Amino acid sequence: MSRISQAFQQARTNGRPLFVSYLCAGDPSFDTSLAACKSLIEAGADILELGAPFSDPLADGLTNQLAAQRALEGGMTQAKVLDLVREIRKFSEVPVVLYTYYNLVFAPGEADYARQAKEAGVDGFLVLDLPPEEAGSWQKVCADEGLDTVFIVAPTTPTERIAKIASAATGFIYYVSRTGVTGERSELSADLKDSVAQIRSVTDLPLVVGFGVSRPEHVATIGAIADGVVVGSALVNCLASNLEQPEAGVATLKTKAEELIGGLA
Structure with a gap:
Protein backbone atom coordinates (compact mmCIF):
# COMPACT_ATOMS: atom_id res chain seq x y z
CA MET A 1 0.00 0.00 0.00
CA SER A 2 1.34 3.42 -0.97
CA ARG A 3 2.03 6.16 1.55
CA ILE A 4 -0.90 8.10 0.07
CA SER A 5 -3.33 5.18 0.50
CA GLN A 6 -2.05 4.60 4.03
CA ALA A 7 -2.63 8.27 4.88
CA PHE A 8 -6.25 8.16 3.74
CA GLN A 9 -6.84 4.83 5.45
CA GLN A 10 -5.45 6.16 8.72
CA ALA A 11 -7.58 9.29 8.39
CA ARG A 12 -10.72 7.20 7.96
CA THR A 13 -9.78 5.16 11.02
CA ASN A 14 -9.36 8.38 12.98
CA GLY A 15 -12.58 9.84 11.60
CA ARG A 16 -10.99 12.99 10.19
CA PRO A 17 -10.07 14.39 6.78
CA LEU A 18 -6.49 15.00 5.68
CA PHE A 19 -4.74 18.35 5.57
CA VAL A 20 -2.83 18.72 2.30
CA SER A 21 -0.34 21.59 2.30
CA TYR A 22 1.15 23.18 -0.82
CA LEU A 23 4.45 25.02 -1.12
CA CYS A 24 6.61 25.79 -4.13
CA ALA A 25 9.83 23.80 -3.85
CA GLY A 26 12.80 26.09 -3.34
CA ASP A 27 10.85 29.19 -2.36
CA PRO A 28 12.67 31.42 -1.55
CA SER A 29 15.74 29.17 -1.15
CA PHE A 30 16.48 25.47 -0.81
CA ASP A 31 17.26 25.66 2.92
CA THR A 32 14.22 27.78 3.76
CA SER A 33 12.01 25.52 1.69
CA LEU A 34 13.26 22.46 3.58
CA ALA A 35 12.69 24.19 6.92
CA ALA A 36 9.19 25.19 5.78
CA CYS A 37 8.34 21.62 4.81
CA LYS A 38 9.56 20.38 8.17
CA SER A 39 7.47 22.99 9.98
CA LEU A 40 4.34 21.91 8.09
CA ILE A 41 4.92 18.29 9.02
CA GLU A 42 5.44 19.28 12.66
CA ALA A 43 2.22 21.30 12.52
CA GLY A 44 0.32 18.18 11.43
CA ALA A 45 0.16 18.27 7.62
CA ASP A 46 -0.80 14.84 6.31
CA ILE A 47 0.38 15.24 2.70
CA LEU A 48 2.95 17.63 1.23
CA GLU A 49 2.16 18.94 -2.22
CA LEU A 50 5.34 20.43 -3.67
CA GLY A 51 5.16 22.67 -6.69
CA ALA A 52 7.98 22.25 -9.18
CA PRO A 53 8.96 25.82 -10.13
CA PHE A 54 8.19 26.50 -13.78
CA SER A 55 8.60 29.53 -15.99
CA ASP A 56 5.00 29.43 -17.28
CA PRO A 57 2.76 28.18 -14.47
CA LEU A 58 -0.56 28.67 -16.25
CA ALA A 59 -2.75 27.21 -13.50
CA ASP A 60 -1.28 29.40 -10.79
CA GLY A 61 -2.37 32.79 -9.53
CA LEU A 62 -0.02 35.62 -8.67
CA THR A 63 1.00 34.26 -5.26
CA ASN A 64 2.28 30.97 -6.65
CA GLN A 65 3.68 32.55 -9.82
CA LEU A 66 5.87 34.78 -7.67
CA ALA A 67 6.86 31.82 -5.51
CA ALA A 68 8.03 29.96 -8.62
CA GLN A 69 9.91 33.04 -9.78
CA ARG A 70 11.67 33.35 -6.42
CA ALA A 71 12.60 29.68 -6.47
CA LEU A 72 14.01 29.84 -10.00
CA GLU A 73 15.93 33.02 -9.24
CA GLY A 74 17.32 31.30 -6.15
CA GLY A 75 18.79 28.56 -8.31
CA MET A 76 16.15 25.84 -7.93
CA THR A 77 16.22 23.16 -10.62
CA GLN A 78 14.22 20.01 -11.23
CA ALA A 79 17.16 17.97 -9.91
CA LYS A 80 17.12 20.05 -6.74
CA VAL A 81 13.37 19.48 -6.34
CA LEU A 82 14.15 15.78 -6.04
CA ASP A 83 17.04 16.59 -3.70
CA LEU A 84 14.54 18.43 -1.51
CA VAL A 85 12.36 15.32 -1.37
CA ARG A 86 15.41 13.23 -0.45
CA GLU A 87 16.12 15.58 2.45
CA ILE A 88 12.50 15.33 3.62
CA ARG A 89 12.78 11.55 3.55
CA LYS A 90 15.60 11.75 6.09
CA PHE A 91 13.12 12.77 8.79
CA SER A 92 9.62 11.97 7.56
CA GLU A 93 7.51 9.41 5.71
CA VAL A 94 4.73 11.92 4.97
CA PRO A 95 3.39 11.41 1.43
CA VAL A 96 4.83 13.83 -1.16
CA VAL A 97 2.94 14.74 -4.33
CA LEU A 98 4.69 16.81 -6.99
CA TYR A 99 2.51 19.51 -8.56
CA THR A 100 4.07 20.11 -11.95
CA TYR A 101 3.65 20.78 -15.66
CA TYR A 102 4.15 18.36 -18.53
CA ASN A 103 7.14 20.15 -20.07
CA LEU A 104 9.07 19.30 -16.91
CA VAL A 105 8.10 15.65 -17.25
CA PHE A 106 8.60 15.39 -21.02
CA ALA A 107 12.02 17.06 -21.21
CA PRO A 108 13.96 14.43 -19.22
CA GLY A 109 11.77 11.59 -20.55
CA GLU A 110 8.74 10.21 -18.76
CA ALA A 111 10.27 6.89 -17.73
CA ASP A 112 13.57 8.33 -16.50
CA TYR A 113 11.86 11.12 -14.60
CA ALA A 114 9.37 8.77 -12.93
CA ARG A 115 12.20 6.45 -11.91
CA GLN A 116 14.26 9.31 -10.47
CA ALA A 117 11.25 10.67 -8.61
CA LYS A 118 10.45 7.29 -7.09
CA GLU A 119 14.05 6.82 -5.99
CA ALA A 120 13.98 10.26 -4.34
CA GLY A 121 10.86 9.39 -2.34
CA VAL A 122 8.04 10.98 -4.35
CA ASP A 123 4.66 9.25 -3.99
CA GLY A 124 2.60 10.76 -6.78
CA PHE A 125 2.17 13.46 -9.39
CA LEU A 126 -0.39 16.07 -10.31
CA VAL A 127 0.53 17.23 -13.82
CA LEU A 128 -1.62 20.30 -14.27
CA ASP A 129 -1.71 20.52 -18.06
CA LEU A 130 -1.89 16.81 -18.88
CA PRO A 131 -5.49 15.63 -19.41
CA PRO A 132 -6.36 11.93 -19.04
CA GLU A 133 -6.89 11.60 -22.79
CA GLU A 134 -3.20 12.40 -23.37
CA ALA A 135 -1.77 10.69 -20.30
CA GLY A 136 -1.64 7.05 -21.33
CA SER A 137 2.13 6.67 -21.51
CA TRP A 138 2.62 8.71 -18.32
CA GLN A 139 0.08 6.62 -16.43
CA LYS A 140 1.92 3.47 -17.49
CA VAL A 141 5.37 4.60 -16.37
CA CYS A 142 3.94 5.85 -13.07
CA ALA A 143 2.15 2.54 -12.52
CA ASP A 144 5.38 0.69 -13.25
CA GLU A 145 7.13 2.74 -10.55
CA GLY A 146 4.28 2.58 -8.03
CA LEU A 147 3.57 6.31 -8.32
CA ASP A 148 0.04 7.69 -8.03
CA THR A 149 -1.41 9.88 -10.78
CA VAL A 150 -3.72 12.57 -9.41
CA PHE A 151 -6.10 14.39 -11.74
CA ILE A 152 -8.21 17.49 -11.34
CA VAL A 153 -11.98 17.93 -11.56
CA ALA A 154 -13.27 21.48 -12.05
CA PRO A 155 -16.67 23.05 -11.34
CA THR A 156 -17.31 23.05 -15.10
CA THR A 157 -16.51 19.35 -15.61
CA PRO A 158 -19.58 17.41 -16.85
CA THR A 159 -20.56 14.22 -15.02
CA GLU A 160 -19.59 11.90 -17.86
CA ARG A 161 -16.08 13.37 -17.95
CA ILE A 162 -15.73 13.11 -14.18
CA ALA A 163 -16.08 9.35 -14.60
CA LYS A 164 -13.34 9.36 -17.25
CA ILE A 165 -11.03 11.38 -15.01
CA ALA A 166 -11.73 9.09 -12.07
CA SER A 167 -10.87 6.01 -14.14
CA ALA A 168 -7.45 7.51 -14.91
CA ALA A 169 -6.69 8.71 -11.38
CA THR A 170 -5.00 6.83 -8.58
CA GLY A 171 -4.36 7.99 -5.03
CA PHE A 172 -7.04 10.67 -4.95
CA ILE A 173 -8.98 13.19 -7.01
CA TYR A 174 -8.39 16.91 -6.58
CA TYR A 175 -11.52 19.05 -6.90
CA VAL A 176 -10.76 22.70 -7.57
CA SER A 177 -13.63 24.47 -5.88
CA ARG A 178 -13.54 27.54 -8.12
CA THR A 179 -12.85 28.27 -11.75
CA GLY A 180 -9.71 30.27 -12.50
CA VAL A 181 -6.27 30.10 -10.96
CA THR A 182 -4.94 29.45 -7.47
CA GLY A 183 -5.20 32.12 -4.78
CA GLU A 184 -6.81 32.98 -1.45
CA ARG A 185 -10.55 33.70 -1.42
CA SER A 186 -12.81 35.14 1.25
CA GLU A 187 -15.68 32.73 0.55
CA LEU A 188 -16.09 29.16 -0.64
CA SER A 189 -18.25 28.24 -3.60
CA ALA A 190 -21.94 28.13 -2.69
CA ASP A 191 -22.54 24.86 -4.54
CA LEU A 192 -19.55 23.03 -3.09
CA LYS A 193 -21.58 20.36 -1.29
CA ASP A 194 -23.55 19.48 -4.43
CA SER A 195 -20.38 19.33 -6.51
CA VAL A 196 -18.70 16.97 -4.07
CA ALA A 197 -21.79 14.74 -4.07
CA GLN A 198 -21.73 14.66 -7.87
CA ILE A 199 -18.13 13.48 -7.92
CA ARG A 200 -18.75 10.88 -5.22
CA SER A 201 -21.61 9.45 -7.31
CA VAL A 202 -19.15 8.21 -9.94
CA THR A 203 -16.05 7.22 -7.94
CA ASP A 204 -14.93 5.73 -4.65
CA LEU A 205 -11.50 7.39 -4.81
CA PRO A 206 -10.65 9.78 -1.97
CA LEU A 207 -11.56 13.35 -2.82
CA VAL A 208 -9.68 16.47 -1.71
CA VAL A 209 -10.82 20.04 -2.25
CA GLY A 210 -8.66 23.09 -2.79
CA PHE A 211 -8.27 26.51 -4.47
CA GLY A 212 -9.14 29.53 -2.37
CA VAL A 213 -9.03 27.86 1.06
CA SER A 214 -7.59 30.37 3.52
CA ARG A 215 -9.49 30.24 6.83
CA PRO A 216 -10.15 27.65 9.56
CA GLU A 217 -13.86 27.88 8.83
CA HIS A 218 -13.17 27.03 5.18
CA VAL A 219 -11.20 24.00 6.33
CA ALA A 220 -14.02 22.94 8.65
CA THR A 221 -16.67 23.28 5.93
CA ILE A 222 -14.68 21.26 3.41
CA GLY A 223 -13.57 18.72 6.00
CA ALA A 224 -17.20 17.90 6.74
CA ILE A 225 -17.85 16.76 3.16
CA ALA A 226 -14.50 15.71 1.64
CA ASP A 227 -11.62 13.37 2.45
CA GLY A 228 -9.06 16.15 2.46
CA VAL A 229 -8.51 19.90 2.34
CA VAL A 230 -5.77 21.54 0.26
CA VAL A 231 -4.27 24.87 1.32
CA GLY A 232 -1.63 26.61 -0.77
CA SER A 233 -1.59 30.37 -1.26
CA ALA A 234 -2.39 31.11 2.39
CA LEU A 235 0.76 29.19 3.34
CA VAL A 236 2.96 30.52 0.54
CA ASN A 237 2.06 34.07 1.60
CA CYS A 238 3.60 33.44 5.02
CA LEU A 239 6.99 33.00 3.36
CA ALA A 240 6.42 35.80 0.85
CA SER A 241 5.68 38.26 3.64
CA ASN A 242 8.96 37.56 5.41
CA LEU A 243 11.55 37.38 2.65
CA GLU A 244 14.06 39.45 4.61
CA GLN A 245 13.64 37.22 7.67
CA PRO A 246 13.15 33.66 6.40
CA GLU A 247 13.22 32.14 9.89
CA ALA A 248 10.32 34.39 10.86
CA GLY A 249 8.53 33.32 7.70
CA VAL A 250 8.88 29.66 8.63
CA ALA A 251 7.62 30.36 12.16
CA THR A 252 4.64 32.29 10.77
CA LEU A 253 3.96 29.44 8.36
CA LYS A 254 3.85 26.90 11.17
CA THR A 255 1.47 29.05 13.21
CA LYS A 256 -0.80 29.51 10.18
CA LEU A 264 -10.45 19.93 11.35
CA ALA A 265 -10.81 19.33 15.09
Whole structure:
Protein backbone atom coordinates (compact mmCIF):
# COMPACT_ATOMS: atom_id res chain seq x y z
CA MET A 1 0.00 0.00 0.00
CA SER A 2 1.34 3.42 -0.97
CA ARG A 3 2.03 6.16 1.55
CA ILE A 4 -0.90 8.10 0.07
CA SER A 5 -3.33 5.18 0.50
CA GLN A 6 -2.05 4.60 4.03
CA ALA A 7 -2.63 8.27 4.88
CA PHE A 8 -6.25 8.16 3.74
CA GLN A 9 -6.84 4.83 5.45
CA GLN A 10 -5.45 6.16 8.72
CA ALA A 11 -7.58 9.29 8.39
CA ARG A 12 -10.72 7.20 7.96
CA THR A 13 -9.78 5.16 11.02
CA ASN A 14 -9.36 8.38 12.98
CA GLY A 15 -12.58 9.84 11.60
CA ARG A 16 -10.99 12.99 10.19
CA PRO A 17 -10.07 14.39 6.78
CA LEU A 18 -6.49 15.00 5.68
CA PHE A 19 -4.74 18.35 5.57
CA VAL A 20 -2.83 18.72 2.30
CA SER A 21 -0.34 21.59 2.30
CA TYR A 22 1.15 23.18 -0.82
CA LEU A 23 4.45 25.02 -1.12
CA CYS A 24 6.61 25.79 -4.13
CA ALA A 25 9.83 23.80 -3.85
CA GLY A 26 12.80 26.09 -3.34
CA ASP A 27 10.85 29.19 -2.36
CA PRO A 28 12.67 31.42 -1.55
CA SER A 29 15.74 29.17 -1.15
CA PHE A 30 16.48 25.47 -0.81
CA ASP A 31 17.26 25.66 2.92
CA THR A 32 14.22 27.78 3.76
CA SER A 33 12.01 25.52 1.69
CA LEU A 34 13.26 22.46 3.58
CA ALA A 35 12.69 24.19 6.92
CA ALA A 36 9.19 25.19 5.78
CA CYS A 37 8.34 21.62 4.81
CA LYS A 38 9.56 20.38 8.17
CA SER A 39 7.47 22.99 9.98
CA LEU A 40 4.34 21.91 8.09
CA ILE A 41 4.92 18.29 9.02
CA GLU A 42 5.44 19.28 12.66
CA ALA A 43 2.22 21.30 12.52
CA GLY A 44 0.32 18.18 11.43
CA ALA A 45 0.16 18.27 7.62
CA ASP A 46 -0.80 14.84 6.31
CA ILE A 47 0.38 15.24 2.70
CA LEU A 48 2.95 17.63 1.23
CA GLU A 49 2.16 18.94 -2.22
CA LEU A 50 5.34 20.43 -3.67
CA GLY A 51 5.16 22.67 -6.69
CA ALA A 52 7.98 22.25 -9.18
CA PRO A 53 8.96 25.82 -10.13
CA PHE A 54 8.19 26.50 -13.78
CA SER A 55 8.60 29.53 -15.99
CA ASP A 56 5.00 29.43 -17.28
CA PRO A 57 2.76 28.18 -14.47
CA LEU A 58 -0.56 28.67 -16.25
CA ALA A 59 -2.75 27.21 -13.50
CA ASP A 60 -1.28 29.40 -10.79
CA GLY A 61 -2.37 32.79 -9.53
CA LEU A 62 -0.02 35.62 -8.67
CA THR A 63 1.00 34.26 -5.26
CA ASN A 64 2.28 30.97 -6.65
CA GLN A 65 3.68 32.55 -9.82
CA LEU A 66 5.87 34.78 -7.67
CA ALA A 67 6.86 31.82 -5.51
CA ALA A 68 8.03 29.96 -8.62
CA GLN A 69 9.91 33.04 -9.78
CA ARG A 70 11.67 33.35 -6.42
CA ALA A 71 12.60 29.68 -6.47
CA LEU A 72 14.01 29.84 -10.00
CA GLU A 73 15.93 33.02 -9.24
CA GLY A 74 17.32 31.30 -6.15
CA GLY A 75 18.79 28.56 -8.31
CA MET A 76 16.15 25.84 -7.93
CA THR A 77 16.22 23.16 -10.62
CA GLN A 78 14.22 20.01 -11.23
CA ALA A 79 17.16 17.97 -9.91
CA LYS A 80 17.12 20.05 -6.74
CA VAL A 81 13.37 19.48 -6.34
CA LEU A 82 14.15 15.78 -6.04
CA ASP A 83 17.04 16.59 -3.70
CA LEU A 84 14.54 18.43 -1.51
CA VAL A 85 12.36 15.32 -1.37
CA ARG A 86 15.41 13.23 -0.45
CA GLU A 87 16.12 15.58 2.45
CA ILE A 88 12.50 15.33 3.62
CA ARG A 89 12.78 11.55 3.55
CA LYS A 90 15.60 11.75 6.09
CA PHE A 91 13.12 12.77 8.79
CA SER A 92 9.62 11.97 7.56
CA GLU A 93 7.51 9.41 5.71
CA VAL A 94 4.73 11.92 4.97
CA PRO A 95 3.39 11.41 1.43
CA VAL A 96 4.83 13.83 -1.16
CA VAL A 97 2.94 14.74 -4.33
CA LEU A 98 4.69 16.81 -6.99
CA TYR A 99 2.51 19.51 -8.56
CA THR A 100 4.07 20.11 -11.95
CA TYR A 101 3.65 20.78 -15.66
CA TYR A 102 4.15 18.36 -18.53
CA ASN A 103 7.14 20.15 -20.07
CA LEU A 104 9.07 19.30 -16.91
CA VAL A 105 8.10 15.65 -17.25
CA PHE A 106 8.60 15.39 -21.02
CA ALA A 107 12.02 17.06 -21.21
CA PRO A 108 13.96 14.43 -19.22
CA GLY A 109 11.77 11.59 -20.55
CA GLU A 110 8.74 10.21 -18.76
CA ALA A 111 10.27 6.89 -17.73
CA ASP A 112 13.57 8.33 -16.50
CA TYR A 113 11.86 11.12 -14.60
CA ALA A 114 9.37 8.77 -12.93
CA ARG A 115 12.20 6.45 -11.91
CA GLN A 116 14.26 9.31 -10.47
CA ALA A 117 11.25 10.67 -8.61
CA LYS A 118 10.45 7.29 -7.09
CA GLU A 119 14.05 6.82 -5.99
CA ALA A 120 13.98 10.26 -4.34
CA GLY A 121 10.86 9.39 -2.34
CA VAL A 122 8.04 10.98 -4.35
CA ASP A 123 4.66 9.25 -3.99
CA GLY A 124 2.60 10.76 -6.78
CA PHE A 125 2.17 13.46 -9.39
CA LEU A 126 -0.39 16.07 -10.31
CA VAL A 127 0.53 17.23 -13.82
CA LEU A 128 -1.62 20.30 -14.27
CA ASP A 129 -1.71 20.52 -18.06
CA LEU A 130 -1.89 16.81 -18.88
CA PRO A 131 -5.49 15.63 -19.41
CA PRO A 132 -6.36 11.93 -19.04
CA GLU A 133 -6.89 11.60 -22.79
CA GLU A 134 -3.20 12.40 -23.37
CA ALA A 135 -1.77 10.69 -20.30
CA GLY A 136 -1.64 7.05 -21.33
CA SER A 137 2.13 6.67 -21.51
CA TRP A 138 2.62 8.71 -18.32
CA GLN A 139 0.08 6.62 -16.43
CA LYS A 140 1.92 3.47 -17.49
CA VAL A 141 5.37 4.60 -16.37
CA CYS A 142 3.94 5.85 -13.07
CA ALA A 143 2.15 2.54 -12.52
CA ASP A 144 5.38 0.69 -13.25
CA GLU A 145 7.13 2.74 -10.55
CA GLY A 146 4.28 2.58 -8.03
CA LEU A 147 3.57 6.31 -8.32
CA ASP A 148 0.04 7.69 -8.03
CA THR A 149 -1.41 9.88 -10.78
CA VAL A 150 -3.72 12.57 -9.41
CA PHE A 151 -6.10 14.39 -11.74
CA ILE A 152 -8.21 17.49 -11.34
CA VAL A 153 -11.98 17.93 -11.56
CA ALA A 154 -13.27 21.48 -12.05
CA PRO A 155 -16.67 23.05 -11.34
CA THR A 156 -17.31 23.05 -15.10
CA THR A 157 -16.51 19.35 -15.61
CA PRO A 158 -19.58 17.41 -16.85
CA THR A 159 -20.56 14.22 -15.02
CA GLU A 160 -19.59 11.90 -17.86
CA ARG A 161 -16.08 13.37 -17.95
CA ILE A 162 -15.73 13.11 -14.18
CA ALA A 163 -16.08 9.35 -14.60
CA LYS A 164 -13.34 9.36 -17.25
CA ILE A 165 -11.03 11.38 -15.01
CA ALA A 166 -11.73 9.09 -12.07
CA SER A 167 -10.87 6.01 -14.14
CA ALA A 168 -7.45 7.51 -14.91
CA ALA A 169 -6.69 8.71 -11.38
CA THR A 170 -5.00 6.83 -8.58
CA GLY A 171 -4.36 7.99 -5.03
CA PHE A 172 -7.04 10.67 -4.95
CA ILE A 173 -8.98 13.19 -7.01
CA TYR A 174 -8.39 16.91 -6.58
CA TYR A 175 -11.52 19.05 -6.90
CA VAL A 176 -10.76 22.70 -7.57
CA SER A 177 -13.63 24.47 -5.88
CA ARG A 178 -13.54 27.54 -8.12
CA THR A 179 -12.85 28.27 -11.75
CA GLY A 180 -9.71 30.27 -12.50
CA VAL A 181 -6.27 30.10 -10.96
CA THR A 182 -4.94 29.45 -7.47
CA GLY A 183 -5.20 32.12 -4.78
CA GLU A 184 -6.81 32.98 -1.45
CA ARG A 185 -10.55 33.70 -1.42
CA SER A 186 -12.81 35.14 1.25
CA GLU A 187 -15.68 32.73 0.55
CA LEU A 188 -16.09 29.16 -0.64
CA SER A 189 -18.25 28.24 -3.60
CA ALA A 190 -21.94 28.13 -2.69
CA ASP A 191 -22.54 24.86 -4.54
CA LEU A 192 -19.55 23.03 -3.09
CA LYS A 193 -21.58 20.36 -1.29
CA ASP A 194 -23.55 19.48 -4.43
CA SER A 195 -20.38 19.33 -6.51
CA VAL A 196 -18.70 16.97 -4.07
CA ALA A 197 -21.79 14.74 -4.07
CA GLN A 198 -21.73 14.66 -7.87
CA ILE A 199 -18.13 13.48 -7.92
CA ARG A 200 -18.75 10.88 -5.22
CA SER A 201 -21.61 9.45 -7.31
CA VAL A 202 -19.15 8.21 -9.94
CA THR A 203 -16.05 7.22 -7.94
CA ASP A 204 -14.93 5.73 -4.65
CA LEU A 205 -11.50 7.39 -4.81
CA PRO A 206 -10.65 9.78 -1.97
CA LEU A 207 -11.56 13.35 -2.82
CA VAL A 208 -9.68 16.47 -1.71
CA VAL A 209 -10.82 20.04 -2.25
CA GLY A 210 -8.66 23.09 -2.79
CA PHE A 211 -8.27 26.51 -4.47
CA GLY A 212 -9.14 29.53 -2.37
CA VAL A 213 -9.03 27.86 1.06
CA SER A 214 -7.59 30.37 3.52
CA ARG A 215 -9.49 30.24 6.83
CA PRO A 216 -10.15 27.65 9.56
CA GLU A 217 -13.86 27.88 8.83
CA HIS A 218 -13.17 27.03 5.18
CA VAL A 219 -11.20 24.00 6.33
CA ALA A 220 -14.02 22.94 8.65
CA THR A 221 -16.67 23.28 5.93
CA ILE A 222 -14.68 21.26 3.41
CA GLY A 223 -13.57 18.72 6.00
CA ALA A 224 -17.20 17.90 6.74
CA ILE A 225 -17.85 16.76 3.16
CA ALA A 226 -14.50 15.71 1.64
CA ASP A 227 -11.62 13.37 2.45
CA GLY A 228 -9.06 16.15 2.46
CA VAL A 229 -8.51 19.90 2.34
CA VAL A 230 -5.77 21.54 0.26
CA VAL A 231 -4.27 24.87 1.32
CA GLY A 232 -1.63 26.61 -0.77
CA SER A 233 -1.59 30.37 -1.26
CA ALA A 234 -2.39 31.11 2.39
CA LEU A 235 0.76 29.19 3.34
CA VAL A 236 2.96 30.52 0.54
CA ASN A 237 2.06 34.07 1.60
CA CYS A 238 3.60 33.44 5.02
CA LEU A 239 6.99 33.00 3.36
CA ALA A 240 6.42 35.80 0.85
CA SER A 241 5.68 38.26 3.64
CA ASN A 242 8.96 37.56 5.41
CA LEU A 243 11.55 37.38 2.65
CA GLU A 244 14.06 39.45 4.61
CA GLN A 245 13.64 37.22 7.67
CA PRO A 246 13.15 33.66 6.40
CA GLU A 247 13.22 32.14 9.89
CA ALA A 248 10.32 34.39 10.86
CA GLY A 249 8.53 33.32 7.70
CA VAL A 250 8.88 29.66 8.63
CA ALA A 251 7.62 30.36 12.16
CA THR A 252 4.64 32.29 10.77
CA LEU A 253 3.96 29.44 8.36
CA LYS A 254 3.85 26.90 11.17
CA THR A 255 1.47 29.05 13.21
CA LYS A 256 -0.80 29.51 10.18
CA ALA A 257 -0.81 25.80 9.44
CA GLU A 258 -1.66 24.94 13.03
CA GLU A 259 -4.51 27.47 12.93
CA LEU A 260 -5.92 25.98 9.72
CA ILE A 261 -5.48 22.39 10.84
CA GLY A 262 -7.40 23.37 13.95
CA GLY A 263 -10.42 23.71 11.70
CA LEU A 264 -10.45 19.93 11.35
CA ALA A 265 -10.81 19.33 15.09
